[in-house]
């Protein structure tokens with residue numbers, strides 16, 4: 001009679017790994033997942049960091065910090081630290097999403113928001129993580145040269161950096177950083193509180209950017225396999241709890257009320273939205289994409305009274321959000337595109353300029369809504385006058 005042997009008990013194992021206070025159970029030992037997608041990139045990165053040994057590094061998060069950019073920045077700091085490089089992580093736009101504020105707080109991540117009295121020229125180098133372009137949002141006399149640029153978005157324009165790693169077949173920048181950590185020998189240490197937090201942040205970044213692994217690529221699964229052994233599952237559960245704030249709920253409600261569906265395309269103008277609630281537009285697009293028969297959802301509004309802000313989500317095989325939004329909205333005089341994105345999602349921001357001074361908000365919204373709807377419906381080839 002055959003006997004079934006289990007390698008380990010299916011229950012209780014989770015508890016044996018890492019508990020909330022970072023203590024390790026008896027089975028914890030880093031487990032190699034065995035495959036490095038880009039060993040040559042890793043070698044280049046390590047020699048680039050070696051060249052910068054002992055220097056001062058400014059790690060830049062552009063746009064509103066999100067889980068992927070936050071985790072990637074912390075990982076970049078950890079890698080740099082192994083070369084005695086001291087790093088400061090800086091961001092410019094508010095951390096608008098309550099979950100992301102909770103994340104930064106529970107990671108004790110020491111991110112600094114840019115202030116006028118900071119002298120960015122004091123740094124020897126800059127690193128950009130999870131950002132499509134390597135430009136600072138502020139003008140400074142002498143921007144430090146770029147040491148590293150790591151991203152998973154399609155690149156925009158040319159630039160110079162010592163090390164560039166752009167992988168469009170990665171669901172998250174966090175996955176690329178997990179690969180560096182796993183195969184560099186710098187790696188994460190089981191039970192080390194800071195490393196456990198970093199692993200948890202990277203996992204959260206990957207899950208967020210891949211729609212909870214639904215849109216994950218091989219590198220994302222490999223990263224998750226590596227990170228799994230270091231995770232603080234309680235912390236991960238806490239930071240990924242999906243509560244929706246009252247004001248976001250209101251934006252979603254307006255999107256539902258105003259939705260217009262043409263074929264498989266859904267558009268929803270949400271009117272005026274406060275700067276701190278702008279993430280509600282993206283969440284509205286996420287939600288509306290679940291509408292039966294809809295393949296692409298676009299939600300937009302006027303944020304802060306002066307910029308048209310929109311989010312596109314798609315399951316369509318024929319719409320590439322990055323190319324689609326760039327072609328639709330074009331670029332400003334300096335050649336910067338109003339929109340961009342990656343495989344399944346994208347966004348755009350169009351300043352209203354002089355029109356932001358229009359005193360009649362209803363008129364301003366009507367013009368904005370009409371313009372965006374006409375442009376989009378022209379592009380997808382339907383008449384916006386058609387009724388549902």
Ligand SMILES: [Mn+2]
Pocket residue numbers: 068069130152171172173209
């Ligand atoms: Mn990302």
